[in-house]
Amino acid sequence: MSEQPKFNRGTALSIFKSDRMEDIMALLVSLGIVIVVVALVPIQ
Amino acid sequence: MQRILLASHGTTGSRAAEIVAVNHLQPGDQLIHLQVVPDFWDGMQGDDWLNNSSTRDVFAVYVENSLETEAKVTFDRVAAMVAKRSAMCETRLVYDKPVQALLKAVADVVPDLVITGAPRPKYAEGQNSKMLTEAMLRAMVVPLLVIPYPNV
Amino acid sequence: MVYTKKTPWVLIIGIIMCVYAWLVQQQYLAGVIKYLETDKLAGEMVTMGYIFGVIGIVVGLWQQFMQPKEGHLDYYLSTIGGALLILLCVFAVKYGAEPVFKAWGAAAGKSIGWDFAKTLGINYILLGIIVGMIVVNVFKVPTWAENGVRLSRLGLKTGVILLGALYSAAELAEYSKWSIGLIFVFVLGSVGITLFMGRRRNIPTSMAGVLSAGLGVCGVSATVASAPVVNAKSSEIAYSIGTILLWGILMMFIFPPVGRALGMTYEQFGAWAGTGILNSAQVAAAALIYQPNGIETLKVAEIFNITRILVLPIIVLWLAVWYVEREQTAAKVNLLHVIVGKFPLFVLGFIVLFLLSTTGMFAPSHHAGGKFFAGEKAKLLKDEQIVVLQKAATDRPETKAALDNLIANKRVMSKEDDVLLRGMEKAKETPKEIKAVLKDAHKNAWKTSPRIGWFRDLIIWFFAFGLTGLGMQITVKAITQAGGQPLIIGTTVGTIKAVGALIAVLLLKDLINP
Numbered sequence: 001m002s003e004q005p006k007f008n009r010g011t012a013l014s015i016f017k018s019d020r021m022e023d024i025m026a027l028l029v030s031l032g033i034v035i036v037v038v039a040l041v042p043i044q
Numbered sequence: 045m046q047r048i049l050l051a052s053h054g055t056t057g058s059r060a061a062e063i064v065a066v067n068h069l070q071p072g073d074q075l076i077h078l079q080v081v082p083d084f085w086d087g088m089q090g091d092d093w094l095n096n097s098s099t100r101d102v103f104a105v106y107v108e109n110s111l112e113t114e115a116k117v118t119f120d121r122v123a124a125m126v127a128k129r130s131a132m133c134e135t136r137l138v139y140d141k142p143v144q145a146l147l148k149a150v151a152d153v154v155p156d157l158v159i160t161g162a163p164r165p166k167y168a169e170g171q172n173s174k175m176l177t178e179a180m181l182r183a184m185v186v187p188l189l190v191i192p193y194p195n196v
Numbered sequence: 197m198v199y200t201k202k203t204p205w206v207l208i209i210g211i212i213m214c215v216y217a218w219l220v221q222q223q224y225l226a227g228v229i230k231y232l233e234t235d236k237l238a239g240e241m242v243t244m245g246y247i248f249g250v251i252g253i254v255v256g257l258w259q260q261f262m263q264p265k266e267g268h269l270d271y272y273l274s275t276i277g278g279a280l281l282i283l284l285c286v287f288a289v290k291y292g293a294e295p296v297f298k299a300w301g302a303a304a305g306k307s308i309g310w311d312f313a314k315t316l317g318i319n320y321i322l323l324g325i326i327v328g329m330i331v332v333n334v335f336k337v338p339t340w341a342e343n344g345v346r347l348s349r350l351g352l353k354t355g356v357i358l359l360g361a362l363y364s365a366a367e368l369a370e371y372s373k374w375s376i377g378l379i380f381v382f383v384l385g386s387v388g389i390t391l392f393m394g395r396r397r398n399i400p401t402s403m404a405g406v407l408s409a410g411l412g413v414c415g416v417s418a419t420v421a422s423a424p425v426v427n428a429k430s431s432e433i434a435y436s437i438g439t440i441l442l443w444g445i446l447m448m449f450i451f452p453p454v455g456r457a458l459g460m461t462y463e464q465f466g467a468w469a470g471t472g473i474l475n476s477a478q479v480a481a482a483a484l485i486y487q488p489n490g491i492e493t494l495k496v497a498e499i500f501n502i503t504r505i506l507v508l509p510i511i512v513l514w515l516a517v518w519y520v521e522r523e524q525t526a527a528k529v530n531l532l533h534v535i536v537g538k539f540p541l542f543v544l545g546f547i548v549l550f551l552l553s554t555t556g557m558f559a560p561s562h563h564a565g566g567k568f569f570a571g572e573k574a575k576l577l578k579d580e581q582i583v584v585l586q587k588a589a590t591d592r593p594e595t596k597a598a599l600d601n602l603i604a605n606k607r608v609m610s611k612e613d614d615v616l617l618r619g620m621e622k623a624k625e626t627p628k629e630i631k632a633v634l635k636d637a638h639k640n641a642w643k644t645s646p647r648i649g650w651f652r653d654l655i656i657w658f659f660a661f662g663l664t665g666l667g668m669q670i671t672v673k674a675i676t677q678a679g680g681q682p683l684i685i686g687t688t689v690g691t692i693k694a695v696g697a698l699i700a701v702l703l704l705k706d707l708i709n710p
Contacts, residue, residue, distance in 0.1 A: 023541035026353035030545055033358060033654060041647045087674025088437045106424035114430055
């Protein structure tokens with residue numbers, strides 16, 4: 001039975017190995033966006 | 045010596061098929077017992093983005109293990125009955141669409157006969173994943189025996 | 197393993213986007229844009245088209261002419277194709293399908309008296325999800341795009357984090373007060389009803405466990421989290437998840453038209469969706485379907501959502517304890533392990549951004565204090581508009597006061613007035629011409645800081661991306677597994693929850709305005 005392909009899981013919903021990793025990437029992306037917006041867009 | 049392919053996954057309907065299949069066996073015959081884990085389990089891992097993957101991994105391992113355990117119970121039950129009739133038993137557990145899995149198994153082992161249970165009646169509970177489709181019947185190349193759902 | 201699939205499609209999508217942006221920029225599509233009334237979006241079409249078009253062309257060329265080697269670069273670049281496919285869907289529904297439906301709806305409104313696009317709330321978020329579902333269930337996601345579709349969760353999480361920048365402290369306090377109250381009542385209520393119904397109908401303890409988590413907290417994620425804890429059987433899991441998915445999809449499509457028919461305010465609808473809808477992704481979807489180009493509904497709904505996410509570890513723990521009491525075979529759970537393992541880290545980002553926003557980093561600190569309301573240079577309403585307003589009637593004294601204030605000063609004088617008058621503007625019974633004047637008054641008073649405007653647009657893009665990609669993960673196969681006792685119990689509890697939340701929100705109508 002072990003030679004049968006198992007379910008494709010773990011990465012079925014996310015490209016990252018763990019959810020913590022995905023959360024951290026989301027935090028980094030947001031940080032990048034905040035920096036870009038604050039640097040480029042005037043406040044009023 | 046004949047080779048019988050039994051497609052059953054332990055539900056009420058397929059238990060009736062198991063008994064008929066075993067009664068068909070002569071000493072020295074071979075029974076290939078096929079169980080399919082339907083591919084809808086892919087979609088069961090969530091559409092929900094709040095799942096932690098640690099949670100999801102625990103869940104996936106859990107589902108795999110329980111599907112395997114549940115399958116093993118059925119395999120063992122059939123194997124015990126087959127042994128009593130001095131026939132041989134081979135098991136196959138496949139993760140696929142039910143129809144594809146059956147046709148692949150037929151192409152692979154080329155049995156003399158395929159035995160399976162009838163679809164469950166409307167009121168009975170069970171998974172909603174069908175094996176006895178028209179497409180399957182068209183593609184089937186060996187005799188197929190469908191056992192009626194037992195009156196319970 | 198090398199993940200990059202050699203396909204011309206990434207390049208082709210890149211070229212399509214660039215050519216489209218160029219056509220818009222060169223005014224070749226001016227006629228179409230004018231007909232579809234999408235001129236406001238023209239700037240966005242050009243920017244977005246060029247940015248993603250260039251990415252597509254560069255990555256597409258790289259995939260065509262380089263031999264990708266196994267490694268991070270290959271892996272992450274292999275997601276670009278799917279991401280661009282989702283974005284192409286968003287482009288198509290936002291700049292094409294939605295305006296077309298709007299035009300058809302308007303035409304139908306004239307000829308048969310029923311503007312179906314407006315009543316059903318057909319907009320690009322809804323269409324994006326539907327397109328995603330069609331792609332996965334009818335055509336199947338192409339293999340070169342599979343990796344990218346899995347980026348949609350990242351998009352949603354980023355959207356939620358950025359959303360943190362848009363709350364004022366007062367709003368957050370007010371919303372979270374209500375969300376904690378309502379979520380507490382409705383989560384415990386539905387868990388309780390499920391367990392009660394489960395006992396009456398004699399279903400196994402484990403099935404009652406998964407169902408109550410799924411119906412009570414946040415849908416599939418709660419079911420998935422609790423299934424191993426309560427030793428659920430595979431058929432129980434299939435039934436429960438199928439039922440919850442079915443309900444999620446139904447709710448997502450039913451809530452917005454109902455909300456519109458009842459003339460709910462954005463805040464009310466957000467609270468209702470946040471309480472009554474099972475799955476967290478579908479809460480966001482319903483909120484954005486209700487208000488696709490603004491953020492007010494989403495803001496309220498997400499607060500409810502986040503409250504619910506934070507409740508999840510507690511419910512799982514409680515279920516574990518409940519199950520251990522009933523079944524001898526159950527394994528002991530480690531309390532700390534459950535809480536640490538299930539805590540959603542990205543919620544911290546939301547909190548950090550909210551804290552940053554209170555420092556005035558994204559908008560001037562006097563932004564909320566009234567500069568734009570009582571400012572010297574504020575635009576005033578015209579005299580004929582004031583005449584229209586004098587005909588307006590309301591039976592709520594505080595709204596009446598705000599209205600009188602507006603008539604006397606020809607402009608909105610405070611944030612509180614603004615909120616009250618917006619409520620009146622959204623109310624169903626308010627006549628059209630009065631609505632138009634109130635809208636103008638709000639526009640004159642309210643000036644969004646450009647940074648906030650950018651955040652708002654980006655957040656909506658992240659959600660549009662994430663929800664379209666999420667549509668591509670909704671498989672009908674899984675939904676058709678709904679059945680058995682879970683379907684009966686799920687339907688009962690789901691209906692009670694949706695209707696109960698609706699009643700609660702309507703009763704709290706006056707309270708929920710911050």
